[in-house]
Amino acid sequence: MPFRGRHTTVGNSDGFTFDKALFKAHPEFQGGRVAAHVIAPGQMLVSVDVPVDLAPEVEGHDPVLAAYLGFLDGQLEARRDLLRPFTAEDMAGVDALLEGVEVDLDAPLEGAEDFELP
Incomplete structure (x- = not known):
């Protein structure tokens, strides 16, 4: 679900404001610092x-892959009607493709x- 926001000026800084719905749905973004990565x-x-001394030490952690997997998790949860078992016919198609x-x-x-x- 996309959350809408806009650019704003905050004192001498630039910032973004988002709908309250974002913070209700994802309270982890309330009252703390965030990091932005232009991908x-x-x-x-x-x-x-997360401060470096509190961050879990995970070798090979990729924030983009983590975001993608989080997106997939949300889509799988929201659209269970689109899930179907992987069949022998599907496997045959993969074998033919490869x-x-x-x-x-x-x-x-x-x-x-x-x-x-980047």
Whole structure:
């Protein structure tokens, strides 16, 4: 569910204001600091800013992947009517799609060393 907001001036700073519904639905965003990550032009990920000494040490934590998985979780919860079991026919379709594709799961990803989050 999208929450609407707008740009505003707060004292000598710029900020964003959002509908109260956001804070009622997600109280973790009330009364604390947040961190914003620009993930693409016109797209920003806002998360609760946890001090480094209190943050869980999770190797490889990716805030974008975590947001995506959270989005999927919400969609799966909201649209249970769209869920269906994975069938043998589905598996046959996957096998046909991947026929002839060879993958070395231990090989490094090409170009990974040049990848940098914006």
